[in-house]
Each structure stands twice: as structure tokens, then as C-alpha cells.
Amino acid sequence: DADVTQTPRNRITKTGKRIMLECSQTKGHDRMYWYRQDPGLGLRLIYYSFDVKDINKGEISDGYSVSRQAQAKFSLSLESAIPNQTALYFCATSDWTGGAFYTQYFGPGTRLTVL
Amino acid sequence: AQSVTQLDSHVSVSEGTPVLLRCNYSSSYSPSLFWYVQHPNKGLQLLLKYTSAATLVKGINGFEAEFKKSETSFHLTKPSAHMSDAAEYFCVVRSSARQLTFGSGTQLTVLP
Numbered sequence: 065d066a067d068v069t070q071t072p073r074n075r076i077t078k079t080g081k082r083i084m085l086e087c088s089q090t091k092g093h094d095r096m097y098w099y100r101q102d103p104g105l106g107l108r109l110i111y112y113s114f115d116v117k118d119i120n121k122g123e124i125s126d127g128y129s130v131s132r133q134a135q136a137k138f139s140l141s142l143e144s145a146i147p148n149q150t151a152l153y154f155c156a157t158s159d160w161t162g163g164a165f166y167t168q169y170f171g172p173g174t175r176l177t178v179l
Numbered sequence: 180a181q182s183v184t185q186l187d188s189h190v191s192v193s194e195g196t197p198v199l200l201r202c203n204y205s206s207s208y209s210p211s212l213f214w215y216v217q218h219p220n221k222g223l224q225l226l227l228k229y230t231s232a233a234t235l236v237k238g239i240n241g242f243e244a245e246f247k248k249s250e251t252s253f254h255l256t257k258p259s260a261h262m263s264d265a266a267e268y269f270c271v272v273r274s275s276a277r278q279l280t281f282g283s284g285t286q287l288t289v290l291p
Contacts, residue, residue: 068222104188104283104284105283106269106281106282106283106284107223107269107281108281109278109279112277112278114277120277122278154222154223156223167213167225167228168223168225168279169225170215170222170223170224171222172220172221172222173220173221173222
């Protein structure tokens with residue numbers, strides 16, 4: 065979805081390096097998410113944010129940190145990258161229609177390789 | 180806790196034949212369920228979502244899914260596969276007020 069952009073799209077780095085993945089959205093959504101995708105495991109939630117002052121850990125937050133710089137920007141950092149963080153990373157945003165149902169919109173993904 | 184199980188990691192069909200991708204869910208209350216599709220080198224796109232208004236949900240590109248509470252299933256179907264349907268499909272359940280839980284995915288191959 066062109067309304068959610070991720071940079072970089074591909075990154076190769078070395079063990080121990082600090083890496084930042086950036087996400088921007090023009091959908092005007094308050095809620096933003098970071099996921100990682102590994103083959104056979106589906107997507108797993110790393111962190112999520114419901115507004116600039118609301119940051120929450122997801123299922124697999126160890127080794128990651130995030131920053132919500134503005135409503136439209138949500139960054140994911142790997143303070144000291146390790147090889148098992150090699151994965152495809154997705155940013156997503158969601159609206160809130162009230163009640164139980166909402167839709168998440170995904171960016172194109174960032175393929176990260178840690179050597 | 181809410182969870183989903185996609186029963187097939189890979190499905191192959193011939194072009195023009197029906198598609199069936201199976202998903203079972205586990206939920207302690209009435210679930211919110213979704214199907215997403217991921218084309219190669221693309222992000223995920225919502226196909227359809229179950230909102231409890233109707234058990235048969237129609238989505239984009241001719242896909243539909245039927246919510247069956249008695250079978251705890253939410254299978255995705257399409258009457259006639261097209262080459263462009265080749266992708267990975269994810270069944271998803273809302274696991275809390277704030278989170279979604281994804282299935283492990285089903286890779287659909289469409290043979291000419």
C-alpha cells in the first residue's frame with residue numbers, strides 16, 4: 065500500500081551494528097505496528113503504538129526498540145544486530161472503527177540480513 | 180487466548196479450478212477474523228474480514244470465506260483460480276483489543 069512506506073527496502077549489515085528501520089504513513093491513522101516475518105511462522109508483533117505517547121511491547125520485543133516521532137512516523141531500531149534478526153520486517157497502520165473490528169494496512173516490507 | 184491454525188502450508192491448483200484454503204480458529208468469545216494476501220515482494224493486503232454481520236463474507240478478487248461457529252472454521256474459497264492468485268495467504272484473528280495473531284500462512288500455487 066503506497067500510503068505506508070518503509071525505508072530502506074533492503075539492508076545487509078554485520079553482527080553488532082545498530083540499525084534503524086523507518087516507517088511513514090499518510091493515512092492519518094493513530095495506530096502503528098512493527099512485525100517480523102519468518103518462513104513458516106507468519107507475522108509476529110514486535111511493538112505497537114496507539115499514539116505518540118503510547119508505546120507497547122508485542123510478542124517478541126527483546127533486542128528491539130522503537131520511537132514514535134510523530135503520528136505519521138514510527139521507527140524500529142536494532143541496537144546490536146544479531147544473525148537471528150535476519151527477517152522481513154513490516155510496518156502497519158490501522159484505523160479504529162469502534163467496537164471489535166479494524167483493518168491493518170501494511171507497508172512493502174524491509175528485508176534485513178545480519179551477517 | 181485467540182489463535183488460528185492454517186491446515187495447509189502449500190496448496191496447488193490448476194488455473195480455472197476451485198481454491199480452498201483452510202483455517203481453524205480458537206477463541207473464547209466471538210472472534211474477529213481476517214484473510215490477508217501477500218504477493219511476492221509485496222506487503223500484505225486485506226482480502227476480507229468477518230464482522231459478525233453475515234457468516235458468508237465476500238472479499239476482493241472473487242474470494243469469499245464462510246464463518247462456521249460449529250466447526251470453528253473460516254475457510255477461504257474462490258470458484259475459479261487465476262494465475263494472479265498465486266501468493267501467500269494468511270488467516271488472522273484479533274487476539275486482544277490491540278493485537279492481531281497471524282496464522283503461519285498458506286502458499287498457493289496456480290498451475291497453467
